[in-house]
Amino acid sequence: MIYLQLLWSFFQIGLFSFGGGYASMRLIQNQVVTLHHWLDMTQFADIITISQMTPGPVAINSATFVGTHIAGFWGSIVATIGCVIPSCIIVIALAKIYTKYRQLDAMQAILKGLRPAVVALIASAGLSILILSLWQGGAVSWSPASVDWICAAMFAAALFVLRKWKPNPIWVMVGCGVLGAIIFPFMG
Known part of the structure; x- marks a missing residue:
């Protein structure tokens, strides 16, 4: 039963994740924290952080990590497949449609209309993680x-460095992470 729940949850995430992995964070949070209570917000933030640091799309990495956490190896396989299948089907269908109708004004209008929704999803996910980072328990x-x-202070410094010098975000x-490993053991 848990495999079907994982498959269906991540199938929905894969189906409605327009705009990439960052836009899908809110959908992942809704499925794994709010609806199924598989993770709490702290665990969710940890999994999103790990998903961003590991190679590959955030949604797929999250599916793999959540699946492993909930149902071990086979849970990770089922959740990852659930996340990938809708994208494969949608991309193949859209590629055929876009190739055929890309010059139409209606196609350009649809793409232009999707942009604000994608930005809103990304901002919502980012705000949730920022609140969780700056206030204990997210309250x-x-x-x-x-x-x-x-x-x-670390957030402000990282934001300043990223905007001023535009280094590779991984660095x-x-x-x-190194600064946190140095500072936080002495704080608790």
Whole structure:
């Protein structure tokens, strides 16, 4: 039964993940945290972080990690297949349609209309992870005591470095990970 739930959940994620892996984070959160309670928000944030650091698409990596966490090796296989199948079918169908009708104004209008929705999905997922990082347990409070100021400073520094010098984001993530490994053991 758990295999069917994993397959169906990640099939839905794969089916409705327009805009890539970052846009799918909100859908993944809804399935694995809100609906099925397979993970809590902290575990979800950890899996998203690992999924971003490992090679491959975020949604597929998340499916693999969640499947492993829930049902071991076969769970990872089933969840990954569930995530990939809709994309394969959709890409083949859309490639045929786009090749045939790419010059039509209606096709360009459809693509233009999808862009704001993709940006909203990415912003929503990013905001959820930011809130989880800066406030313990994800409960936003404007009390200065409730903010994790070390995480806030690391976020601001990483954002500044990424915008000012535009380095490879992997190096910024590695730097923040090393800094966290140095700082946080002494804090707790």
